[in-house]
Ligand SMILES: Nc1ncnc2c1ncn2[C@@H]1O[C@H](COP(=O)(O)OP(=O)(O)O)[C@@H](O)[C@H]1O
């Protein structure tokens with residue numbers, strides 16, 4: 255017998271390790287929503303670079319909402335003609351069957367959203383082909399949509415509605431503005447409407463939302479950090495233990511060092527270790543030797559990822575910027591330090607910086623700072639461009655200090671070049 259891997263590289267995990275703090279806060283809001291049947295006034299946005307676990311967290315919120323009797327509407331921003339259309343479609347899909355007479359159905363029709371809910375679980379919106387111009391939805395329209403959705407949810411025996419918006423950095427500004435105004439109106443006029451809204455996105459979500467809305471104080475931005483060492487241990491050993499397989503301590507220690515708190519790497523290491531151990535039966539162990547091989551596999555995967563992202567930048571300015579960033583390690587790195595190094599102003603660097611962000615190489619990190627999106631990326635860049643392999647100075651910024659305090663020492667250690675001589 256062989257057991258399939260319980261690890262999920264590139265997919266959301268159900269074994270959410272190290273997120274107790276976030277989940278406790280979210281739970282409190284969901285209890286408020288479902289028990290008191292009231293609007294949750296603050297909009298929580300969790301942000302982080304790719305691979306840190308935003309979608310997994312949002313899926314967990316979806317399960318929590320569901321188990322409390324709330325209807326969750328899931329929208330991945332940027333996929334459809336806009337937030338309003340996406341929410342309306344999702345509401346119609348989740349609250350099937352929507353009778354043609356229902357308020358929800360009338361509303362979606364009014365905005366020319368031909369909502370097709372044929373195949374179970376799959377809905378699509380097609381842009382209106384009618385000759386009449388379809389009005390741009392206003393905040394009032396969205397309020398109507400939300401209250402019609404709550405009505406339909408109640409008809410279906412649910413207590414509340416939770417909006418979940420992933421990849422919110424890709425949401426249309428008009429949709430965000432409508433949503434935030436609607437929330438403002440609801441707070442003064444309809445506090446007894448049981449709806450809550452949670453979002454997640456890349457670090458640029460913060461700037462994107464703030465530029466789109468005028469009442470940004472309504473949004474509570476929470477930075478999602480990497481996992482602590484203990485959480486990495488739980489993420490690796492927990493799923494194995496459920497299948498009767500034990501990780502040796504030495505193997506776990508090596509994995510913690512290698513993962514540097516980055517969840518995507520954690521899943522890669524777990525998955526490769528599982529394969530290297532021969533998809534073990536209950537009673538087997540994952541050893542340091544299995545892990546050594548898994549580390550090599552994982553680095554190959556990550557190198558391919560780094561390379562693919564670096565291939566997206568071609569301009570002299572971007573290459574220069576990424577090279578000098580790499581000399582500082584994974585970060586956080588102050589913009590001003592980079593500007594000084596290059597003899598430029600922070601403003602001069604804003605265009606190449608945007609390109610590096612768009613390529614998924616760096617992310618904004620607190621005020622006036624940047625960091626590489628994946629621990630170990632800086633070392634790869636130094637190696638790639640032949641910039642020498644000596645260890646960069648340890649970051650001394652406040653953000654680095656917080657990261658250290660949260661137990662992500664390994665992440666900082668990861669600034670030291672890994673064995674790239676392979
Ligand atoms: N808390 C966690 N514990 C263990 N693994 C996690 C955790 N959060 C995410 N992961 C894993 O990390 C990878 C990236 O997660 P994902 O939720 O897709 O991140 P993001 O949406 O931020 O890009 C996935 O393989 C996922 O299974």
Ligand SMILES: [Mg+2]
Pocket residue numbers: 308309310420
């Ligand atoms: Mg995601």
